[in-house]
Amino acid sequence: MYEFLNSYILSFLIFFPFITGVLILILPISHKIGSFFAFLSSTIVLILGIYLFFDFQEISATQYREIFPVVPSYGINYMVGVDGVNLIILMIIATAFPALHLILKSQQKGYWANMLLMQSAFMAVILAEDLIFFYAAWEAMLLPVFLMIGVYGKSKDKPKAAMNMMYYTIFGSMFMFIAIVYIGELHFEQFGHYSFKITDLQNIVIDPNEAFWLFSAFMLAFAIKTPLFPFHMWMPEAYTKAPAGVTFALSAIASKVAVYAILRFVLPLFPEQFVLHSEFFVTLGLISMIYFGVAAVAQKDFKTILAYSSASHLGLIIAGVFALNIQSMVGSIYQVIAHAMTSGIMFLLVAKIARDLQTRDIRALGGLAVNAPIFALFFAIAMVSSVGLPGTNGFIGEILMILGLFELGVVYGFLGTFSIIIGAVYMFIIYRKAILQNTNSLTEKFTDLNKKEILAFLPPIIMIFVMGLYPKPFLKKIEPTIKMQYERFIAPNLEKRGK
Amino acid sequence: MANYIPFTPALLVLITGFIFMLLAAFADVKKSSAIKANIAILGFIALVQIGVYPALSEYRETSIFFEMLYIDRLGGFLSLLFTVLTVVFIFSALYAKDEKYYKPEFLALTNFALFGMMIMASAAEFLTLLIALEIVSLSIYTLIGLNRESSKAIEALVKYFLLGSIVGAFYLLGTALIFGSVGSTQFEVVGSFLVENGASPLVLVGLLFILVTMLFKVTAFGFYYWSIDVYFGSSIHIAGYLSTAVKIASFILLIRVLAIPFEGISHIWQPVLYVLAILTMFAGNLMSIKQNNIKKLLITSSIVHSGYILINLASIESLSVASFSPAIFYLFAYPGAVAAMFLMLTAFAKEDESNLEIEDLRGFYKHYPVISLVIVIFMLSFIGFPYTVGFFGKFYLFSSAIENGMTELAIIGIINTIISVYYYLKIIINIYFYDRVETLEFKPSLVLRSVIILLAVTVLLGGFGVYNLGNVTPLFS
Numbered sequence: 001m002y003e004f005l006n007s008y009i010l011s012f013l014i015f016f017p018f019i020t021g022v023l024i025l026i027l028p029i030s031h032k033i034g035s036f037f038a039f040l041s042s043t044i045v046l047i048l049g050i051y052l053f054f055d056f057q058e059i060s061a062t063q064y065r066e067i068f069p070v071v072p073s074y075g076i077n078y079m080v081g082v083d084g085v086n087l088i089i090l091m092i093i094a095t096a097f098p099a100l101h102l103i104l105k106s107q108q109k110g111y112w113a114n115m116l117l118m119q120s121a122f123m124a125v126i127l128a129e130d131l132i133f134f135y136a137a138w139e140a141m142l143l144p145v146f147l148m149i150g151v152y153g154k155s156k157d158k159p160k161a162a163m164n165m166m167y168y169t170i171f172g173s174m175f176m177f178i179a180i181v182y183i184g185e186l187h188f189e190q191f192g193h194y195s196f197k198i199t200d201l202q203n204i205v206i207d208p209n210e211a212f213w214l215f216s217a218f219m220l221a222f223a224i225k226t227p228l229f230p231f232h233m234w235m236p237e238a239y240t241k242a243p244a245g246v247t248f249a250l251s252a253i254a255s256k257v258a259v260y261a262i263l264r265f266v267l268p269l270f271p272e273q274f275v276l277h278s279e280f281f282v283t284l285g286l287i288s289m290i291y292f293g294v295a296a297v298a299q300k301d302f303k304t305i306l307a308y309s310s311a312s313h314l315g316l317i318i319a320g321v322f323a324l325n326i327q328s329m330v331g332s333i334y335q336v337i338a339h340a341m342t343s344g345i346m347f348l349l350v351a352k353i354a355r356d357l358q359t360r361d362i363r364a365l366g367g368l369a370v371n372a373p374i375f376a377l378f379f380a381i382a383m384v385s386s387v388g389l390p391g392t393n394g395f396i397g398e399i400l401m402i403l404g405l406f407e408l409g410v411v412y413g414f415l416g417t418f419s420i421i422i423g424a425v426y427m428f429i430i431y432r433k434a435i436l437q438n439t440n441s442l443t444e445k446f447t448d449l450n451k452k453e454i455l456a457f458l459p460p461i462i463m464i465f466v467m468g469l470y471p472k473p474f475l476k477k478i479e480p481t482i483k484m485q486y487e488r489f490i491a492p493n494l495e496k497r498g499k
Numbered sequence: 500m501a502n503y504i505p506f507t508p509a510l511l512v513l514i515t516g517f518i519f520m521l522l523a524a525f526a527d528v529k530k531s532s533a534i535k536a537n538i539a540i541l542g543f544i545a546l547v548q549i550g551v552y553p554a555l556s557e558y559r560e561t562s563i564f565f566e567m568l569y570i571d572r573l574g575g576f577l578s579l580l581f582t583v584l585t586v587v588f589i590f591s592a593l594y595a596k597d598e599k600y601y602k603p604e605f606l607a608l609t610n611f612a613l614f615g616m617m618i619m620a621s622a623a624e625f626l627t628l629l630i631a632l633e634i635v636s637l638s639i640y641t642l643i644g645l646n647r648e649s650s651k652a653i654e655a656l657v658k659y660f661l662l663g664s665i666v667g668a669f670y671l672l673g674t675a676l677i678f679g680s681v682g683s684t685q686f687e688v689v690g691s692f693l694v695e696n697g698a699s700p701l702v703l704v705g706l707l708f709i710l711v712t713m714l715f716k717v718t719a720f721g722f723y724y725w726s727i728d729v730y731f732g733s734s735i736h737i738a739g740y741l742s743t744a745v746k747i748a749s750f751i752l753l754i755r756v757l758a759i760p761f762e763g764i765s766h767i768w769q770p771v772l773y774v775l776a777i778l779t780m781f782a783g784n785l786m787s788i789k790q791n792n793i794k795k796l797l798i799t800s801s802i803v804h805s806g807y808i809l810i811n812l813a814s815i816e817s818l819s820v821a822s823f824s825p826a827i828f829y830l831f832a833y834p835g836a837v838a839a840m841f842l843m844l845t846a847f848a849k850e851d852e853s854n855l856e857i858e859d860l861r862g863f864y865k866h867y868p869v870i871s872l873v874i875v876i877f878m879l880s881f882i883g884f885p886y887t888v889g890f891f892g893k894f895y896l897f898s899s900a901i902e903n904g905m906t907e908l909a910i911i912g913i914i915n916t917i918i919s920v921y922y923y924l925k926i927i928i929n930i931y932f933y934d935r936v937e938t939l940e941f942k943p944s945l946v947l948r949s950v951i952i953l954l955a956v957t958v959l960l961g962g963f964g965v966y967n968l969g970n971v972t973p974l975f976s
Binding site: 026070071072073074076132135136137139140147150151158159162163166167170171174175177178181182184185188 | 868869884885886890891894895897898901902906909910913916917920921924928931932933963964967968969972
């Protein structure tokens with residue numbers, strides 16, 4: 001049993017939520033039982049995730065690898081594996097979903113079944129080591145999001161928001177698909193057989209001109225998903241019109257998956273292009289950060305503000321990924337975890353405001369803290385972490401990235417610091433407007449978090465401080481993989497450029 | 500003599516056709532029992548086909564009737580596929596709402612059409628090919644005309660008949676020109692003659708005329724406009740049959756003709772197909788994008804899919820039929836979903852199911868969750884979404900284009916896929932994201948429902964690689 005579990009644990013993490021999700025959808029069971037089974041299933045995934053986290057060896061190699069041929073003549077495999085970086089993201093995915101059951105009030109079994117399908121697709125994307133399987137999972141991630149925006153979204157023009165989201169992301173990923181096929185053909189030409197394994201594809205030689213186009217096709221897909229300025233047009237609508245669970249998943253997980261995919265696929269496949277265009281993407285990341293930060297100030301809808309602020313932080317993360325040194329890359333991954341927690345908490349707290357008060361307009365709010373001190377406290381903790389106050393996990397990630405950016409160039413470091421300050425200023429203004437001050441007739445009725453909700457929010461709140469004060473155990477998991485990637489893909493190309 | 504054994508299925512179909520013709524004339528058989536009898540007979544014939552399949556020789560090795568027909572695995576497999584699709588077609592007529600589509604001659608004509616397609620799939624010579632083509636066309640013309648109450652059907656019949664006859668005449672003239680310069684109508688002889696001697700202007704004109712007929716049948720750009728009127732005018736059942744079985748047969752003909760007799764002059768026809776592939780995809784998409792009628796959308800979007808298949812024909816370098824296997828895989832993969840969609844349309848309780856608009860599907864999922872999910876699967880397969888067979892179909896087509904150095908064709912193909920996402924998503928959006936205004940009844944029989952679900956399952960199985968390109972290539976080895 002132990003052996004069996006150890007060799008198929010990743011497949012179990014991918015397919016178990018999928019199968020339960022489909023069963024809940026098609027079996028004629030009541031909404032209550034369906035939701036319960038969804039909760040049970042995500043709890044099992046969480047337990048396995050924790051087991052995996054502690055069983056994981058702190059080395060740079062990929063572990064728990066599973067290979068199963070799908071189309072042998074074309075070298076298409078089902079291939080999954082876990083290393084230091086995707087282990088962390090796997091933990092985010094595993095922990096987030098059971099907690100949602102305690103917070104969100106939806107009674108629809110279809111809602112929870114779709115959440116399970118989403119979880120399965122996220123797992124598949126981060127664990128995939130075969131490009132075709134990765135692409136398949138990448139597309140599969142979209143469908144539940146698309147359906148949930150359309151079916152469970154509340155606003156009138158939700159079909160338009162869903163269509164925009166789907167069309168934009170498919171637009172990006174289809175070009176990535178052609179690039180993947182092209183890379184497969186290159187492998188065929190150079191080695192005489194097809195393969196889409198990332199481990200095989202690292203060995204092919206790509207002409208720089210071709211590599212530029214392939215690199216762009218990949219980056220287009222990831223830039224749309226993140227989203228980076230100017231590929232964000234789908235984002236505000238989709239984030240705002242989606243039901244709370246989806247907004248949470250999009251902001252806390254889907255956008256991180258894109259960051260991760262850059263490190264996992266783009267860097268090993270096109271290391272030269274990665275180094276060559278790093279400054280462009282650092283600049284784009286910083287522009288995104290400032291642009292979304294400024295855009296957030298002008299918004300009135302609390303959820304839209306958070307959407308923009310989340311995109312703003314992702315801009316900095318992308319800049320960190322492309323800053324070409326170990327500490328900023330480690331910082332980015334650390335910030336990926338930190339941001340998943342803080343933005344997840346904030347989106348869910350705002351979902352509670354919307355549910356209880358039927359509005360998210362910050363002009364109508366105010367004085368929430370009077371009746372709901374715990375709510376206000378939790379929101380404040382998430383917020384100070386998101387602006388990077390020392391002692392919280394946001395600080396560790398941001399300081400590492402800023403240091404890395406200073407190493408790359410003083411201007412980049414300065415811009416990064418400056419935009420963090422902007423972010424802090426507007427978050428505090430919004431907090432004062434919406435949550436502090438006096439109550440009005442609407443917010444008088446607002447009640448505090450109940451015990452179940454406190455229970456669900458408490459672990460990430462504690463983690464914010466744990467990871468902020470004692471980051472070592474987490475850094476230890478991330479660092480070997482990042483170091484290996486840096487030495488293998490970035491350092492040689494940096495030397496080349498230096499000459 | 501042993502070579503003739505694989506021919507027995509076709510012969511049996513022909514005899515069945517004659518029997519039903521006589522029955523129609525002299526006996527009064529009830530519709531349902533006649534249809535059931537025919538389905539049983541075709542089921543038996545399918546078994547015979549499976550039985551003789553091992554006896555089929557390697558590709559192009561054996562021919563019968565003085566080298567008029569190939570006896571090979573490709574032809575054998577296609578015959579089986581046509582039989583299955585014909586069974587589905589006949590079966591859908593069983594559930595036609597009234598006697599409008601059914602006359603006693605219906606079964607005889609369908610069997611003749613099936614016989615014609617079986618011959619089309621294994622023709623080894625230009626004249627046999629024409630005769631088979633005409634057998635199919637005449638049967639289909641009459642099938643369309645059986646519905647005398649609809650003026651649209653009569654219009655479709657006249658258009659199809661006139662245009663079909665004209666291109667048939669072109670084909671005959673082309674064959675005559677080729678016979679005049681080569682001295683034979685056999686594919687192999689023409690092929691080796693052209694490889695050795697190159698093409699004289701006369702042969703080129705002949706090629707042009709023959710290509711016109713073929714491209715007309717596969718609804719390529721410039722030759723597609725008839726198909727919208729004809730498919731739309733004829734009943735849903737026949738439109739479904741035309742866009743699955745008949746279309747596969749026509750494409751296989753095109754592939755055979757290009758690969759064998761015109762192998763030596765690919766540098767002449769490939770650029771033509773290159774341009775046509777691009778234009779076909781864009782034209783089909785332009786017509787589909789503003790379409791609200793579901794039947795018409797299925798018809799116009801099938802033109803786009805013809806364009807994808809042409810990508811493969813235009814880009815391959817080595818002209819063995821095996822290198823056409825991406826196109827052939829797509830031909831097997833795509834019609835399942837089309838057949839299922841047409842079948843589904845027959846079950847809508849609407850006065851004229853040709854008028855079913857996308858908006859009519861609003862809120863459909865609340866009442867028919869399983870069928871809605873199945874429609875989603877088919878739409879995703881049309882898009883080429885992963886986990887459906889359409890994904891692998893497109894994967895093989897585009898990678899064949901890249902492999903042969905025509906990346907631009909693959910990119911244009913993907914751009915057209917992106918455009919097509921719009922109208923396929925529109926159907927999903929209407930099913931799931933809007934509430935129903937008026938109640939639209941959907942009454943599928945249990946058998947129809949299971950056939951549709953079965954087809955959806957095959958689409959998914961293909962998406963998980965259960966059957967793949969590796970299963971197509973043995974047809975040529």
